[in-house]
Amino acid sequence: MSREGAIQRAEEHFDGGEFLEDLARRVAVRTESQVFEERREEMDAYLVEMRETLERMGYACEVLANPSPLAGPLLVAERHESEGLPTVLMYGHGDVTHGQEGEWEADRDPWSVTEDGDRWYGRGTVDNKGQHSINIAALNCCIQERGSLGFNSKVLIEMGEEGSSPGLRDFARQHRERLAADVLIASDGPRIQPDHPTVYTGTRGLYAFDVSVELRDGGHHSGNWGGLISSASVILVNALATVVDKRGQIQVPELRPDESLTDSVRNALGDLNVDGGEDGPEIEPDWGEESLTPTERVFAWNSFEVVAMIAGDPDRPQNAVPPKARARCQLRMVVGTEATDIIPALESHFAREGYPQVRVTPAGRGDMKATRLDPGHPLVQWAVNSLTETTGKKTDILPNLGGSLPNDVFTDIIGVPTLWIPHSYASCSQHAPNEHALKSILREGLCGMTGLFWDVGDGKMPGSIAE
Ligand SMILES: [Zn+2]
Structure with a gap:
């Protein structure tokens, strides 16, 4: 009974084809959440599959209703070994994007x-069926080797x-007690470099809003009125x-996260490079915050984007002074910028700059909070x-993903520190045709997670009190 023994079980499980068998069975369930109404049975079937797996591992499982009618139920599984042992919460999602x-x-x-x-091609091989399957298989390798985990384990799967x-x-608010844990250990998204493990500890947030100018009801002839009345556009x-500014640098002091760019964040990002993979665009060194490295620009700083804008009808333009203009904007933000501060900051900025006509209103779409556990x-x-x-x-540390995940559910509602250990890479084509996992990453991920869970069971995980 040893760490090596558990990892050897992981290798055998993978090399012997059992992991592939489990994954193939899960990929075969068409759990496309964009056509959720047509996929209700498949959503349930996926949870039956996961429930059977976890019950065989000694978990008490319950499928619970989703408080929202817009998504399927959730599975909560728990293997409680003893009071006084640490509790590790795991999360995964069984739904996928369109096939x-x-x-x-x-x-x-x-x-x-x-x-x-x-x-290994197939929808969900990386996002997210492959990744949570790895983690559950790793837990099982530990149980097989030790006869127990040596800690308490909870698993949450949403659809x-x-x-x-x-x-x-x-759901997390309703079942806060039930989901309480000392740490979240979960897997989603890509490694920063395909051939090294990555640990990331949070996510950038996202806030969408409209910046608009509405001056009057109709347009007026630009020949007669241009130069006399103000133009919304x-x-x-x-x-x-x-x-x-012209290179995309944010000029509003309140939206610049200077204080969260700490030495420990800089150190963690120090020798990492952003690698968009073979199909990614070239990184432009002259775009973005000049004083930062490209890695800091995407993982440690905010970015402001005008994602769409309109005045008049560009396809059928009138010779008129536009009465209205609107831009849909978004801020991707790191810890240090709160969504609730964004609109007030922009309103006072526009007032300072002399734009009393400009309105800023929330778009109310897909907003996410920024989260991060200090890399130190x-x-x-x-x-x-x-x-x-x-x-x-070497294992790379990212303070947060550039993109977003519902990680605030764990950091803010359940109140646990979060460790994300991804088992994919940037060119995996998730959300597109040809989604695929790399066997080498899955195998290494399975061994890595088995070792990690083994160490939790050995009492090696440090006191896990959220900061
Ligand atoms: Zn996804």
Whole structure:
């Protein structure tokens, strides 16, 4: 009974084909959340599959209703071993994006796993069925080797993440006690470098809003009135140009997260490079915050985007002074910028700059809070050391993903520190045809997670009190 023994079980489980068998069975369940109404039975079937797996591992399972009618039920599984032992919460989502049948290379079927070299193609192989399957298999390897986990384990599986997790926040509030834990250890998204493990501890937030100018009801002839009455479109573009400069640098002091760019964040990002993968665009060194490295720009700073804008009808323009103009904007923000502060900050900014006509209103779509556990937190260092011990490789630390996940459910509602250990890479084509996992990452991930859970059972996880 040893760490090595548990990891050897993980290797055998993977190499012997059992992991692939489990994954293929899960990929075959068409859990597309964008057509949720047509997929209710599949959503239930996926939870039956996961419930059977977890019950065989000694978990008490319950499928609970979602407080929102817009997504399927949730599975809560618990293996309680003893009071006084740490509790690890795990999360995964069993829903996937559209299968996009017919659009895959070599006419591959999204609902079966097909192998090609190091790739396993199939919808959900990385997002997220493959990733939570790895973690559950790792727990099982520990149980098989030790006869128990040596800690208490809870697993939460939702079926609505691809539709922005309807009901998940209310569910977490209702079942806060039941989901209480010392740490969240979960997997989603990509590693920053495919051949090294990554630990990330949070997410950037997202806040969408409209910046608009409405001056009068109708347009007036630009020949007769241009130069005499104000133009909504000219005011709007000038106002926006006071928010971001020509290289995209944010000019509003309240929206610049200077204080959260600490030495520990800088150190963690120090030697990392952003790698968009083979199909990604070239990074432009002259775009974004000049004093920061490209890695800091995306992982440690805010970015302001005008995602769409309109004045008049660009396809059928009138010779008129536009009475109205509107831009849909968004801020991707790191810890240090609160969503509730964004509109007041912009309102006072526009007042200072002399744009009393400009209005800022929430778009109310897909907003997410920024989350982060300090990269210097003992839990982060512990996880990094454990993964490095197992894989023999340097483990990269990201303070947060550039994108967003419902991680605030865990950090803010349940109140646990969060460790995310992704088992995919940037070019995996998630949310597109040809989604695939890399076998080498899955295998290494399975071994890494087995070692990590083994170490929790050995009492090596540091006291997990949220900061
Ligand atoms: Zn996804």
